[in-house]
Amino acid sequence: MKYRKLGKTGLSVSQFALGTVNFGSSVPEKDATDIVRRAYQDGINLFDTSPGYPPRSPELGEFGGMAEEILGKAVKPFRDEVLIATKAWDRTGTGPNDEGLSRHHVLRTVEQSLRRLQTDYIDIYLIHRPDPETxxxxxxxxxxxxxxxxxxxxxxxSNxxxxxxxxxxxxSDKRNLARFDCVEVRYNLITRVLERDLFPLCASEGLGVIAYNPLAAGLLAGGLHGGKGKVIHPYVKGSDPPGGSRIALASDYRQRYWHDRNLGAVxxxxxxxxxxxxTPVQVAFAWLLANKAVTSVLTSVDFAGQLDQSLSALGILLTPEERxxxxxxxxAMLPPGWSIQMAGSNVVRTNPQPPRTA
Incomplete structure (x- = not known):
């Protein structure tokens, strides 16, 4: 595993981070614990979670938090050796002040996260999304x-x-307040609009970049994979996503990614x-890892062995031709007359120093 500094901080984070969005839903606690400990053994030191994970239905009185509980138990034996990132904003109850970024809600939700994670500090605390009302x-x-x-x-x-x-x-600068050290953003081979403005800002201001949705909710993998990593249901243009895939299970993913244009890119x-x-997975991850604007790539898996598919990209160095x-x-997906430079370039470099190796 290789490590990069998080923006202009002195904090070293692994090039791969582990996401926990499915802990407690499609990934039961025992499997989630195996995944966390396998990731730790493989050198991953950044674990990302949220009070809103796994996604629930607040309108039915269902709220998240289970992912934090599972992660807290799993990392307890080596808590001081890893970094936990969690978030503020998510709805935690039915009241009018139970979501958003108000002082009231942030102070309540951080205490709830600390209890669930069984820790007395959070390494990286993220705004999960904007709150125009605060x-x-x-x-x-x-x-x-x-x-x-x-x-x-x-x-x-984030977002x-x-x-x-x-x-x-x-x-933050004007009022002498703590300032953002990083951003967590949706970024992959077919989602690159952030290169136009956000990435140059991060480079200029020294912000680390954590990329989520690196496989576009699994779309870039080319199909639904079985237990041994083989595609058992390929993604096909003009058809519905196969049942059981993340895109089939989540309507927002389907709306965001399931288009013939994207399937053609796949x-x-x-x-x-x-x-x-x-493999397509290796190429998609290797492309992200080669981008020095990206500090860490967030990968979410359903079983411990699936980590091998992600981490195998660490040994792949894409040639200029492959890039x-x-x-x-x-x-190829840009409007007529547009160039990749007009849409944004992915050559911004925020980490000129070479990654350190453990």
């Missing part, structure tokens, strides 16, 4: 209080537009992978 100054002030209290060590944000990240940094990715003796072929997947 002044950003209020949110940043309470995050600053948490940093000074020692309950939170680093702060960041914020570049202009809002920029505004938050300006407020077919091309499969061709690139075959041509160079790799150009991968870039072409996105370029």
């Amino acid at each position: 002044p950003l100054e209020e949110t940043l002030a309470v995050l600053d209080d948490l940093v000074h209290s020692g309950k939170v060590r680093y702060i960041g944000c 914020l537009d570049a202009w809002l990240v920029c505004k938050a940094l300006w407020i 077919e091309k990715l499969q061709g690139i992978a075959r041509q160079h003796g790799h 150009e072929q991968c870039d072409g997947l996105y370029e």
